[in-house]
Amino acid sequence: MKKQYCNRCGLHSNIPGVTINSDSICELCTTYEKDQVYEKRFRKVLTHKMNKLFKEVKERNHMYDAVVLFSGGKDSTYLLKLAKEKYQLRVLAVSIMHPVVNNVSEKNMHDVTKKMGIDHIQFYIQENVYKKAIRKGLLENEKYELDEFFGCTICSFFHYWIPIKMAMKMNIPIILEGSDLGQSGRPLYTEGNQIKHNIKKGYKPYGKIHDLIADVLGEEYKGSIYDYDSVELMSDNYPTIISPFTFTDYDYNKTLNEIEEMGLNSNKFNKIYTNCSLLPFISYFTIKKYECVPYVKQYASEIRRQEPVLMQLKTENDTNNKVLDKDNIMKIMDEYIKVINYVVDNKLSEEDILDTRKKDLIELAPTYLKIFKDDVGECLIKDVSKIPYYANFFGIKIYN
Numbered sequence: 349m350k351k352q353y354c355n356r357c358g359l360h361s362n363i364p365g366v367t368i369n370s371d372s373i374c375e376l377c378t379t380y381e382k383d384q385v386y387e388k389r390f391r392k393v394l395t396h397k398m399n400k401l402f403k404e405v406k407e408r409n410h411m412y413d414a415v416v417l418f419s420g421g422k423d424s425t426y427l428l429k430l431a432k433e434k435y436q437l438r439v440l441a442v443s444i445m446h447p448v449v450n451n452v453s454e455k456n457m458h459d460v461t462k463k464m465g466i467d468h469i470q471f472y473i474q475e476n477v478y479k480k481a482i483r484k485g486l487l488e489n490e491k492y493e494l495d496e497f498f499g500c501t502i503c504s505f506f507h508y509w510i511p512i513k514m515a516m517k518m519n520i521p522i523i524l525e526g527s528d529l530g531q532s533g534r535p536l537y538t539e540g541n542q543i544k545h546n547i548k549k550g551y552k553p554y555g556k557i558h559d560l561i562a563d564v565l566g567e568e569y570k571g572s573i574y575d576y577d578s579v580e581l582m583s584d585n586y587p588t589i590i591s592p593f594t595f596t597d598y599d600y601n602k603t604l605n606e607i608e609e610m611g612l613n614s615n616k617f618n619k620i621y622t623n624c625s626l627l628p629f630i631s632y633f634t635i636k637k638y639e640c641v642p643y644v645k646q647y648a649s650e651i652r653r654q655e656p657v658l659m660q661l662k663t664e665n666d667t668n669n670k671v672l673d674k675d676n677i678m679k680i681m682d683e684y685i686k687v688i689n690y691v692v693d694n695k696l697s698e699e700d701i702l703d704t705r706k707k708d709l710i711e712l713a714p715t716y717l718k719i720f721k722d723d724v725g726e727c728l729i730k731d732v733s734k735i736p737y738y739a740n741f742f743g744i745k746i747y748n
Contacts, residue, residue: 353368353372354377356377356652356674359374359644359645360639363496363638363644374648376645377652387535394595395596398592402522412439412440412467413437413438413522415520416442418443419443419453420443422600422614423526427592430592431524432466439467440466440468441468442468442510443468443469443471446503450624450625463612464610477569481505481564482503483564488560492555492559496637496640497643499626499631500630511523516586522587524592526591527591530653530655533645536589536590536591536594537590544581547581552576561575627642627731628688631684639685640681647677651677680715680716683713686712690708691709701732702730702733709729710725
């Protein structure tokens with residue numbers, strides 16, 4: 349069946365969970381139209397609710413009031429600053445160090461926590477655990493009901509689940525996370541008691557991802573930090589998980605100024621330097637199965653909300669909000685897909701990508717390179733060059 353496209357946000361019918369009506373509008377856009385009337389009011393309710401919770405928690409004299417999920421990027425850095433300085437919370441920064449965390453992010457983690465005087469735990473996932481989980485997710489996503497975001501979803505599971513288990517053992521009542529409204533598509537505020545209520549009814553917090561983890565790790569990991577045990581979860585205080593930037597006023601551009609005022613180089617906190625280099629490799633599997641990029645729904649959300657910043661990447665003219673309109677975002681995604689397919693179809697080595705075939709790859713992405721600054725294009729090529737390395741790292745043959 350021929351792909352149908354949504355006239356408003358650009359999603360197409362081959363993407364999991366996307367249906368297009370007779371007016372060529374997707375269900376996500378239709379739902380957004382209905383919900384946006386109430387969203388502004390709902391965001392105010394959540395802001396009040398969060399402030400009330402913060403006040404109550406601070407009165408209980410916990411060892412830590414909140415865990416802040418800290419990636420070393422600008423959003424989580426700013427969130428850490430707000431949690432400590434504006435909200436006066438006693439915070440613990442927790443960073444999940446999977447095997448592909450880049451050096452810039454790791455240095456940012458060290459510099460920020462040292463500068464702010466914040467306790468910091470870096471949890472290093474066992475490489476074998478990470479490899480097995482990602483590999484299973486990439487090859488069998490549909491078995492575990494994972495959508496087009498499946499590669500990133502497995503990584504995100506570790507990013508959330510390990511701090512949740514830590515918070516429960518340390519009796520920390522809140523987890524704060526730095527996604528914004530464009531990334532999430534909706535306000536995010538999940539009460540711990542509601543999660544426990546769902547667990548009691550048989551619903552697991554992260555659905556079949558828990559089953560995937562159990563399948564790849566086996567009995568050896570029963571009772572470990574990766575394990576799902578409903579009895580354990582019901583016996584401890586499950587933390588409330590909040591993403592404040594999804595319902596409070598948040599301008600990511602101002603975040604860079606805040607970072608500069610901290611005496612840090614804000615350029616090193618831009619997403620082009622802190623994003624995971626695994627993304628092009630993961631994208632290949634999403635492209636192959638669904639003809640889209642993993643972040644397609646996030647980009648569609650930005651278009652729908654008329655905040656097309658393409659996940660906060662810098663453009664040549666950041667004052668021109670129209671530079672990343674729907675047409676250009678669609679072109680950029682299409683060019684990204686062409687670059688990934690070219691690498692795999694031509695079985696390019698890292699040396700080919702960085703040297704002999706670099707010009708060919710650049711010519712496939714004229715809109716991408718025209719709109720974004722030169723260093724964004726260089727980062728794209730550098731990350732794409734890692735595709736052969738990650739294929740070997742995860743033991744997945746992609747070059748037939």
